[in-house]
Amino acid sequence: MTRNGETVKWITARRRHPLAGYVVVILALAFFGVGYAYVAPGADRAEAQTLATEATGDDQTDVARGREIFVRSCASCHGPSGEGTGNGPDITDVGGAAIDFQVSTGRMPSTNPDAQMPRKASMYTQEEIYDLVAYYEEEIGEGPEVPLDVPGSAPERSNFADEEAYEAAKAEYEEAYEAYVSGADDVEVGMELYLTNCAHCHSWSGSGGALTDGKWAPELDDASPRQIYEAMITGPGQMPAFNDMIIQPDEKQELIAYVKDLQNEPDAGGIFNLNRIGQVAEGFIGWTVGLSLIVACAIWITAKQRAHD
Amino acid sequence: MTDNTTDHNKGEGAEGPDRVIGTPSSAEGDRLVASSADPHSEHEGPFPAEETHARPEEMQRKGEKVAAAWFTLAFLGGIIFFVGYFAFSSTEIAEPRIAQYSNVTLGGGLALALFGIGAGMTVWARRVMPHYDVSTPYDELPSSPEEKGSFGDFFMKGAAESGFTKRPLMRRTLLLAMAPLGLAPIVLLRDTGPLPGDTLKHTLWKKGMRMVVEGTEREGEATWIRAEDLGNAPGGMISALPYVQPTEEHPHGLSLNEQAKTVILLIKVGEDEWKPGMTEQQLNWTHDGIVAYSKICTHVGCPAALYEQGTHRILCPCHQSTFDAADGAKVVFGPAHRPLPQLPITVDDEGYLVADGDFSSPVGPTFWDVEKED
Amino acid sequence: MSRTTQAPKGLRATGNFIDDRFHVAKSGEKNLRKVFPNHWSFMLGEIALYSFIILLLTGVFLTLWFKPSMTEVVYDGSYERLQGVVMSEAYASTLHIDFDVRGGFLVRQIHHWAALIFVASLVAHMLRVFFTGAFRKPREINWLIGIAIFVLAILEGLFGYSLPDDLPSGMGIRILQGVMLSLPVIGTYVSMFLFGGEFPGEDIIPRLYMLHILLIPGILLALIVAHFMILWHQKHTQYPGRGRTEKKVVGVPMFPAFAVKAGGFFFFVFAVTVAFSAFVQINPIHLFGPFSPTSITSGLQPDWYMGFMEGALRIFPNWFDFTIFGYAVPTGVLVPALVIPGILFTGLAVWPFLEAWITGDKRHHNVADRPRNAPVRTGVGMAGITFYGLLWMAGSNDILSETFSLNLYGTTWFFRFAIFIGPVLAFVITKRICLGLQRRDRATLAHGYESGTIQQLPSGEYIEVHKESPDEMVHVLRSKEPLDRTDTEDVDENGVEAPSARGLRGRLRTALAHWYTKDNVSFEGVEPHSGHHGQHEEIAPEQAETATR
Known part of the structure; x- marks a missing residue:
């Protein structure tokens, strides 16, 4: 009570200060800013993360370990043989590519079977996922296979014992990535395929977009070429599938190279790209920052001057 | 002052x-x-x-x-x-x-x-x-009655002197002479474009026309889309155009005008997923679960391309008109009124998907005589 | 400080040369002595003027390279990522400006940012004029010119946005064409004539280019000149204050002070626009890719000033579409695209006349109203802003939906209801706030202002000490006019109805006038500091002034 009284007094004493209005405005802006940051789910979605370990071949997989992972993390919802339960769909025909996509993007195992899962750090290393895929293909079902020739996620330092091994793996990965992306040489094809089949959900910049029922098409910033490929052939969530006959592998390469090149391109127009949201962000910034700055100058020019000073 | x-x-x-x-x-x-x-x-x-x-x-x-x-x-x-x-x-x-x-x-x-x-x-x-802090008087705006009176007097005398009011033949013929001149600019604008006629009601699609995946430049047998290219399971979708021999002018064979009218979405729907709203005829226009709709929204013409395979909704990203792909592309939400026109499709002897005629209704934004037969 | 009685010889010679030919010494001096009231909100229009100048300068630069042609070319310019792509010459030449002309990218971005700021400052300026009642007699004509400028500026922006022929810009034209087609009877003709055939054809960009760089800027320039000349002739309105009356304007003289200030302000506006263009990327057409009628992107938006129309198109349902004798009338397009903007702009245009008709106020006004002193007008203004703002937000409902994980259709439904409820709420709340402020003004006028100092009276009661308001404040508070209708009374002293109050129009007007004025707080009979506790015995300012005379 007393404290309240003091606060009120403190405010009362200062509310006529010439700067009081500005302080209120700044506080309000800060409030909304913080509120926005708190409410906006983008924060955790946008969290950059990359996947573990380098891409290894099929040959060293450990089916037993894969079974262990399946039993521990998948069977409870998808059933012990992947036939599906009330909590999760039948996965016997989704294929290894879907398994790799869902687990490597951290969407599976899911904590809430009813909601769309945002991308997050995977619970498993790439090797473990390979084991899981091997087990899946041996015991559970079949479907599109993991496109091993498409570069996956970049290696992560924490999965390597020493710097040297990490550097080597990184260099190898970058070479493979570079080879894949620069192997695409017809921008026209990649661009048209992307703009006619993908951009209406994922946007021209690959930054995602709204779907119905509160769902969204995720941004592609962190997606590795392989994950994009897998998403296309398996059609996760509401996304339609684009198999290798309707969009052939070399065309997919063009498409992936187009969007990845675009995303990696520095912003020629300035340091701030407004998240490449486009016109809404531009209008908002133009009004809030642009006009405010100019008005601040106008206030400086016209500010009252005491007659004699 | x-x-x-x-x-x-x-x-x-x-x-x-x-x-x-x-x-x-x-x-x-x-x-x-x-x-x-x-x-x-x-x-x-x-x-x-x-x-x-x-x-x-x-x-x-x-x-x-x-x-x-x-x-x-x-x-x-x-x-x-x-x-x-x-x-x-x-x-x-x-x-x-x-x-x-x-x-x-x-x-x-x-x-x-x-x-x-x-x-x-x-x-x-x-x-x-x-x-x-300089001050200066605002001008008194209305003129004084004397000034106004003097002006009015002067003007009316002058007008009378000119004979404009007194000589109706001259005045009327002058107005008559002005009329064609006033209309001339409107006539001159006539050649800015052709008359609409029925061009908006028809497209290039003809019976037997094969189709290509938009943007691809394939050769040989892979050039055209086969029914099985959309896979066995439902959920596939692709943006496609009619196949036309490439020309010098149009490497893809189609001008932008033609693309704007002929572009379609091919969607693979499960056989058991069709809704009762689909008429017999509309089902006949599909092939093996594949249905073809115009990609151009009937609201104001954006490509309605956002297809959700789970809900079968086709959504236009511009104004969110939503069409149900499993129900003859009827409008289920948003400002559009007409369903997306459906393109009848079938397969030819060699197994390629082909059109079985033109769209079921005019493509693109609704216009005045859109529902009139010619 | 030495006294200069004569201008230097060179200057005098030039002056004489001009005066010999134009006889301008007297009017020249009069104009140099022109007085401009000093307030930051009076600079908003200047922002628009300066942005327009920036637009002209940068626009001329861009025309040096831009090719308004829709001929398809295979790009082989120096921007590597798009080499080999089929695109229109318009798009290719824009890439050329961006990546081959040094400073071209900067100038294009300045042009775009200046356009956004131009329209934004027009709106801000218009709101200032509206809320302060500066549109009242004798300035109604200038208000109408201002609205014409606003409409043309929006069109100008829309056409400019369409020129580079990138993906979103082409979609803007597509929507424009869809709207044209929806016009009953003439729609297909208008569209075929404007586009020279079917969409997109090859003519639309050259034609829009002509409109964008010649016709509309020409008209805009003429209107801006007229707007400015009228302002110059009628002199600027001023806020109430000591010595500022309907008859006398107080402020800074044109020469020398205002000229330097206004000149400096031009550089500020230019500097902020350039700083934005240097650091914040806008409309990156090279990333969008060229236009194709078959492609679309999510989050597709027009520039902000078209947002309200986009929003109207999104939330207006298809329930009212009908056919008449088999002919389609798509009200789902017509109403949001033409009727709603029509209502908005017509409403703006007729407001000064409507208000004058309602209040019967035919006097000249040079002292601006404080918004609180015209609560109905302020309420209507806020309702309008809410209406516009909700439409504008509805125009980005997909971005809102994605950013805040809201149901997309839910946002549409929200806006469908909010568009009706929001303005009403805004009106009621604003009016209440205004009336509350009026009451506080009345109290301040009568008792002085609340000092924030609390005193305990011997009786134990706590009071806040009111202090004598400064002279300036008293003047501001007393600027409130009685809001009664000022011409005829409805009923004369014999109880006979005045002729103007009879009939449907008269009754409507009486009702409106009642609505307009009924809740106003009367300041009549309130003497400054009359209700004061009595420890100050100063002469009232009114008397002080008479005393100095």
Whole structure:
């Protein structure tokens, strides 16, 4: 009570200060800013993360370990043989590519079977996922296979014992990535395929977009070429599938190279790209920052001057 | 009517009890001009002393220094601009990273130069120049009755003298002569474009026309889409165009006009997922669960391309008109009214998907006679 | 400080040369003495003027390279990522400006940012004029010119946005064409004639280019000049204050002070625009890709000033579409695209006349109203802003939906309801706030202002000490006019209805006038500091002024 009284007094004493209005405005802006940051789910979605370990071949997989992972993390919802339960769909025909996509993007195992899962750090290393895929293909079902020739996620330092091994793996990965992306040489094809089949959900910049029922098409910033490929052939969530006959592998390469090149391109127009949201962000910034700055100058020019000073 | 602010005595008389602005009240009689005890005697500005509040010399000197500092900064900004211009050659800026550097140096330098000048001028006006509270009367706006009367008199006499009102034959023929001239520009605009006719109601699609995945440049047998290309399981979708022999002018065979009307979405729907709203005919127009709809929204013409395979919704990203792909593309939400036109499809002898005629209704935004048969 | 009685010889010679030919010494001096009231909100229009100048300068630069042609070319310019792509010459030449002309990227971005700021400052300026009642007699004509400028500026922006022929810009034209087609009877003709055939054809960009760089800017320039000349002739309005009356304007003289200030302000506006263009990327057409009628992107938006129309198109349902004798009338397009903007702009245009008709106020006004002193007008203004703002937000409902994980259709439904409820709420709340402020003004006028100092009276009661308001404040508070209708009374002293109050129109007007004025707080009979506790015995300012005379 007393404290309240003091606060009120403190405010009362200062509310006529010439700067009081500005302080209120700044506080309000800060409030909304913080509120926005708190409410906006983008924060955790946008969290950059990359996947573990380098891409290894099929040959060293450990089916037993894969079974262990399946039993521990998948069977409870998808059933012990992947036939599906009330909590999760039948996965016997989704294929290894879907398994790799869902687990490597951290969407599976899911904590809430009813909601769309945002991308997050995977619970498993790439090797473990390979084991899981091997087990899946041996015991559970079949479907599109993991496109091993498409570069996956970049290696992560924490999965390597020493710097040297990490550097080597990184260099190898970058070479493979570079080879894949620069192997695409017809921008026209990649661009048209992307703009006619993908951009209406994922946007021209690959930054995602709204779907119905509160769902969204995720941004592609962190997606590795392989994950994009897998998403296309398996059609996760509401996304339609684009198999290798309707969009052939070399065309997919063009498409992936187009969007990845675009995303990696520095912003020629300035340091701030407004998240490449486009016109809404531009209008908002133009009004809030642009006009405010100019008005601040106008206030400086016209500010009252005491007659004699 | 005068704006002359020096004419104060005249002005005040008419204004009644208002005090002359800036007249020092008894409480603030002492002016703080440093050099002088009685500033009025030394005042040399263009406006009367009581409306002019000169800055003390010391303040002016400080102001001059600050303004000069801003102007110098502006000069430096200008230099940065020139350095930026010549540092990056016009061949280098094609690289986006370099373009960004170039943009930032040119723009940053220019902004600094402009801001410096603006700030310097503001300091100049605020700290070197005197502060004024000059007053001047607003003009009395309506003219006096005498002036108005005189004008009206003059005008009417002149008008009468001209004979415009008195001689109707001349007046009417003049108006008659003007009429064709007024219409001429409208006639001249006629050739800006062809008449619509029924062009909006038909497209290039014809029975037996094969289709290609939009954007691809395949050769041989893979050029055209086969029914099985969309896979066995439902959920597939692709944006497609009719196949036309490429020409010199149009590498893809189709002009933009033709693309804008013929583009379709091929969607694979599960056989058991069709809704009862689909008529027998509409089902006949599908092939093996594949249905083809125009991609152009019937609202205002954006490509309605956002297909959700789980809900079978086709959504237009512009204004969110939503169509149900499993229900003849009927509108289920949003501002569009007509369903998306359906393209009848079947397969030809070689197993390629082909059109079985033109769209079920005119493509694109609804227009006046859209539902009229020709 | 030496006295200069004569201008230097060179200057005098030039002056004489001009005066010999034009006889301008007298009017020249009169104009140099022009008085401009000093307030930051009076600079908003200047922002628009300066942005327009920036637009002209940068626009001329861009025309040096831009090719308004829709001929398809295979790009082989120096921007590597798009080499080999089929695109229109318009798009290719824009890439050329961006990546081959030094400073071209900067100038294009300045042009775009200046356009956004131009329209934004027009709106801000218009709101200032509206809320302060500066549109009242004698300035109604200038208000109408201002609205014409606003409409043309929006069109100008829309056409400019369409020129580079990138993906979103082409979609803007597509929507424009869809709207044209929806016009009853003439729609297909208008569209075929404007586009020279079917969409997109090859003519639309050259034609829009002509409109964008010649016709509309020409008209805009003429209107801006007219707007400015009228302002110059009628002199600027001023806020209430000591000595500022309907008859006399107080402020800074054109020469020398205002000229320097306004000049400096031009550089500020330019500097902020350039700084934005240097650091914040806008409309990166090279990333969008060229236009194709078959492609679309999510989050597709027009520039902000078209947002309200986009929003109207999104939330207006298809329930009212009908056919008449088999002919389609798509009200789902017509109403949001044409009727709603029509209502908005017509409403703006007729407001000054409507208000004058309602209040019967035919006097000249040079002292601006404080918004609180015209609560109905302020309420209507806020309702309008809410209406516009909700439409504008609805125009980005997909971005809102994605950013805040909201149901997309839910946002549409929200806006469908909010568009009706929001303005009403805004009106009621604003009016209440205004009336509350009026009451506080009345109290301040009568008792002085609340000092924030609390005193305990001997009786134990706590009071806040009211202090004598400064002279300036008293003047501001007393600027409130009685809001009664000022011409005829409805009923004369004999109880006979005035002729103007009879009939449907008269009754409507009486009702509106009642609505307009009924809740106003009367200041009549309130003497400054009359209700004061009595420790100050100063002469009222009114008397002080008479005393100095």
